[in-house]
Amino acid sequence: MSEQKDLKRVAYYPGCALEGTGHAYDRSTRAVGKELGLDLVEVENWNCCGAMEVKNIDPKLQTYLSSRVMSIASEDMGFDTVMAPCNGCYHNLKKAEYDLTNDPENVAVTERLSEKAGHPTYKPGSVETIHALDWLKRAIGEEGLKERITHSLKGLKIANYYGCMYTRPRHIFPEKDQGPGSESTLQPHFMDDLLEAAGAEIVDYPLKTACCGGAHTLSDSDTSTKLVLNLLEAADECDADIIATECPTCHSGLEMHQIRAETKLGKKTNAKIVYFTQLIGLALGMNARTVGIHENVSDSINFFREKGLA
Amino acid sequence: MPIHEQNLIRPENIITNEELEIDGIDVSGHWSTFIESRVVTDYNEDIEDEVAALPGGEYINRCWQCGSCTNSCTVNAVNPDFNPRFWIYLVRMGMESELLRDKDIIWQCVSCNKCTYSCPRDVNPEGVMKALSHWLELKGHTPKSPSMHFDEEFADQVFSTGKIEEGRVIRGFFQRTGQPLIQDWLVELVKRLIRHMPVKLLMTMGLANFVRPRTRDWGRAQAAIEEYVLERDAANRKALGLDAAGDH
Ligand code: SF4
Ligand code: SF4
Numbered sequence: 439m440s441e442q443k444d445l446k447r448v449a450y451y452p453g454c455a456l457e458g459t460g461h462a463y464d465r466s467t468r469a470v471g472k473e474l475g476l477d478l479v480e481v482e483n484w485n486c487c488g489a490m491e492v493k494n495i496d497p498k499l500q501t502y503l504s505s506r507v508m509s510i511a512s513e514d515m516g517f518d519t520v521m522a523p524c525n526g527c528y529h530n531l532k533k534a535e536y537d538l539t540n541d542p543e544n545v546a547v548t549e550r551l552s553e554k555a556g557h558p559t560y561k562p563g564s565v566e567t568i569h570a571l572d573w574l575k576r577a578i579g580e581e582g583l584k585e586r587i588t589h590s591l592k593g594l595k596i597a598n599y600y601g602c603m604y605t606r607p608r609h610i611f612p613e614k615d616q617g618p619g620s621e622s623t624l625q626p627h628f629m630d631d632l633l634e635a636a637g638a639e640i641v642d643y644p645l646k647t648a649c650c651g652g653a654h655t656l657s658d659s660d661t662s663t664k665l666v667l668n669l670l671e672a673a674d675e676c677d678a679d680i681i682a683t684e685c686p687t688c689h690s691g692l693e694m695h696q697i698r699a700e701t702k703l704g705k706k707t708n709a710k711i712v713y714f715t716q717l718i719g720l721a722l723g724m725n726a727r728t729v730g731i732h733e734n735v736s737d738s739i740n741f742f743r744e745k746g747l748a
Numbered sequence: 749m750p751i752h753e754q755n756l757i758r759p760e761n762i763i764t765n766e767e768l769e770i771d772g773i774d775v776s777g778h779w780s781t782f783i784e785s786r787v788v789t790d791y792n793e794d795i796e797d798e799v800a801a802l803p804g805g806e807y808i809n810r811c812w813q814c815g816s817c818t819n820s821c822t823v824n825a826v827n828p829d830f831n832p833r834f835w836i837y838l839v840r841m842g843m844e845s846e847l848l849r850d851k852d853i854i855w856q857c858v859s860c861n862k863c864t865y866s867c868p869r870d871v872n873p874e875g876v877m878k879a880l881s882h883w884l885e886l887k888g889h890t891p892k893s894p895s896m897h898f899d900e901e902f903a904d905q906v907f908s909t910g911k912i913e914e915g916r917v918i919r920g921f922f923q924r925t926g927q928p929l930i931q932d933w934l935v936e937l938v939k940r941l942i943r944h945m946p947v948k949l950l951m952t953m954g955l956a957n958f959v960r961p962r963t964r965d966w967g968r969a970q971a972a973i974e975e976y977v978l979e980r981d982a983a984n985r986k987a988l989g990l991d992a993a994g995d996h
Contacts, residue, residue: 554972
């Protein structure tokens with residue numbers, strides 16, 4: 439991990455979900471960046487990273503699609519860092535980096551497709567892909583954040599939910615599990631660190647990296663509902679008011695299956711589903727609307743009003 | 749404690765005679781319980797190579813049957829019949845008919861990669877599950893799974909415009925699978941979603957349904973991808989001994 443690198447200005451890859459259901463994540467990420475003096479320059483004319491769906495059809499196509507985004511950021515825009523807040527995009531760019539470094543067959547397909555599509559082939563090693571968590575942790579850090587908190591999250595009990603794609607499989611995240619300061623794939627803690635710095639009480643949540651069934655949210659909804667219900671009930675059990683999220687697919691999956699568990703199984707759960715960037719925004723004194731709290735399905739706006747944060 | 753991971757004795761093979769006398773001795777009930785022997789005669793030696801030829805299945809031969817994948821599996825926890833270790837065993841042994849007993853649940857893998865994380869042999873069991881689902885569909889053992897319909901709808905949009913628009917993917921998926929778009933819980937979701945939404949945002953979101961997001965100058969990439977997909981499909985079918993012309 440290159441701590442020294444200046445992350446004040448990075449290429450920003452929002453991805454498709456942040457233009458749709460994850461709108462509030464995009465909004466709050468940009469707003470927090472602006473407030474903290476961090477420049478996010480959107481990758482020009484980006485395309486979908488391939489997501490899980492294209493990977494299922496053919497993993498090498500997903501590698502190519504992700505490589506095009508990194509090629510634009512490095513070759514056309516001259517950046518050495520791409521920040522992707524969506525776990526899926528982040529995972530896929532990392533996976534493409536790994537595949538293009540280690541697998542000649544993948545390289546051949548990406549070369550051929552890039553050439554035919556008429557853009558430079560991505561050269562592995564040209565950019566480092568980071569998550570929004572890495573970005574805030576490395577560019578600002580807990581101490582930096584503490585100094586700027588105007589509305590402490592004191593009294594909020596938060597369960598941090600990281601999901602699958604942020605840590606698994608480990609081989610595509612060579613910078614993780616590298617001792618002090620690095621992220622852990624078994625017990626990730628970057629979100630805990632940041633939200634604790636913002637004053638929140640972090641509960642010991644056992645399902646941090648359990649799966650929400652996002653892959654089959656619509657194609658096998660009953661399984662997804664079961665998996666999400668586990669996450670929600672565990673959060674209630676830990677007495678958490680909020681499940682903090684860092685991925686648009688997890689976030690909307692939790693929102694959606696919270697309702698589905700209620701309407702289909704009669705199981706009502708209480709945790710509010712909120713993006714971690716929204717929480718940091720509120721702690722920085724930003725308006726609830728600016729960070730898109732009104733877009734959250736689990737009615738967190740009334741909750742934050744009660745707590746004097748909105 | 750019994751071995752709970754996979755029981756090879758199927759309930760239908762356990763025979764008990766309620767009324768039975770042998771040599772004048774009454775052995776009715778559980779005294780006469782016996783297990784019908786399990787006979788497998790239809791080995792299909794090609795399955796392993798075929799699965800290994802499909803994307804994701806490449807490293808199936810590395811498996812040493814430790815069971816870490818099944819032990820960590822998300823879906824196994826909610827359905828004990830979902831057993832990646834066992835299926836890899838059956839594929840490698842060529843036990844086709846045994847494998848086909850579970851054909852309708854293999855696609856349910858949620859790609860959480862817990863198996864890939866814990867596999868000591870870098871088999872990439874998650875990939876094997878995808879390859880196996882493809883294999884079942886290509887061979888005609890199962891119809892296209894809902895997941896495959898979703899992937900195809902999604903991928904078609906990416907291939908043709910460079911991006912997806914979620915509302916369009918959802919509508920397309922419901923159409924492909926013949927489900928009504930109006931589902932009670934979806935209606936409830938939308939109701940709660942718009943409760944606090946400003947009109948301007950709602951209009952922008954509505955607009956996305958008409959103005960398709962797309963990557964500029966995507967045409968050449970689209971052509972290159974489509975050419976590649978056709979080639980891959982033909983190669984996959986060939987590896988499985990099927991005619992080159994699929995119905996993709
Ligand atoms: S974890 Fe890997 S080696 Fe062990 S049974 Fe599963 S696939 Fe085989
Ligand atoms: S990726 Fe699939 S097979 Fe592997 S642990 Fe997750 S659900 Fe099970």
